[in-house]
Amino acid sequence: MSLLAKVFSHKKKHLVGHHLVLNELKIPKHLAIIMDGNGRWAKQRHMPRVAGHKQGMETVKTVTKLASSAGVSVLTLYAFSTENWSRPKDEVSFLMKLPVTFFDTFVPELIEQNVRVETIGAIDALPEATKQAVYDAKEKTSQNTGMVLNFALNYGGQKEIVDAAAILAQKVQGGDMAVEDINPATFAAALTTGFLGDLADPDLIIRTSGEERLSNFLPYQAAYSEFYFTPVLWPDFDQEQFELALESFTKRDRRFGKVNS
Numbered sequence: 001m002s003l004l005a006k007v008f009s010h011k012k013k014h015l016v017g018h019h020l021v022l023n024e025l026k027i028p029k030h031l032a033i034i035m036d037g038n039g040r041w042a043k044q045r046h047m048p049r050v051a052g053h054k055q056g057m058e059t060v061k062t063v064t065k066l067a068s069s070a071g072v073s074v075l076t077l078y079a080f081s082t083e084n085w086s087r088p089k090d091e092v093s094f095l096m097k098l099p100v101t102f103f104d105t106f107v108p109e110l111i112e113q114n115v116r117v118e119t120i121g122a123i124d125a126l127p128e129a130t131k132q133a134v135y136d137a138k139e140k141t142s143q144n145t146g147m148v149l150n151f152a153l154n155y156g157g158q159k160e161i162v163d164a165a166a167i168l169a170q171k172v173q174g175g176d177m178a179v180e181d182i183n184p185a186t187f188a189a190a191l192t193t194g195f196l197g198d199l200a201d202p203d204l205i206i207r208t209s210g211e212e213r214l215s216n217f218l219p220y221q222a223a224y225s226e227f228y229f230t231p232v233l234w235p236d237f238d239q240e241q242f243e244l245a246l247e248s249f250t251k252r253d254r255r256f257g258k259v260n261s
């Protein structure tokens, strides 16, 4: 029996509040993923880069279902960074169409799974059709109470931090806030992940394709995140790979700067 199957059967029996240690696997409350390696996956197959992104979108569907069934509360996926605009025009245009295709075909399943779509990043600066697809998906899933599927779209972490500083500065300047009230809690609330409350910080960040860096993804929120790097390319990231990542997370000793008794 696979590890996740064990988790699922255990959950059925006990209906334990999710994201606790369920026998074999510890489930991260907030799982964040840097989905890397689509281009290389396509190249290996002598296909155009966009074929890798298309297959990567299928992996998004698979991983969304796996994470939701496993009891993950927030799944944040790095779909498009503010730096990705400098890719070839055709690739950018394909990447902008992906959310449209994705939501067109997948929203009914998301509703069935009780998943709520959210985003972080500058959505308003996206092409009209992309923006509309995102807004529609958010609207149609807004009543869902299960996992939050949070897409980082046109997202850049340093800009997010700078923007939060400006929001707080403006409040101080307007007399709505005292300088002494700027602290980690008020700062976190001013970030784009503020709506996630105490789930804003990822417990586990996965990056596929062998690269081992953050690439401007949630730099503030990642202060105490565990990292899992795998050489597997994103389109090849399947249930087995997902389980391996959770298995690795299960073994981590998270101390948050303290000493374990």
Ligand code: FPP
Residues within 6 Å of the ligand: 035, 036, 037, 038, 039, 040, 041, 053, 056, 057, 060, 078, 079, 080, 084, 095, 098, 099, 102, 151, 209, 234
């Ligand atoms: C990185 O691979 C991937 C991206 C920049 C895009 C990620 C997008 C998806 C996986 C599909 C998103 C789906 C939805 C629903 C929005 P890369 O192109 O950098 O790969 P490479 O490093 O091998 O070139």
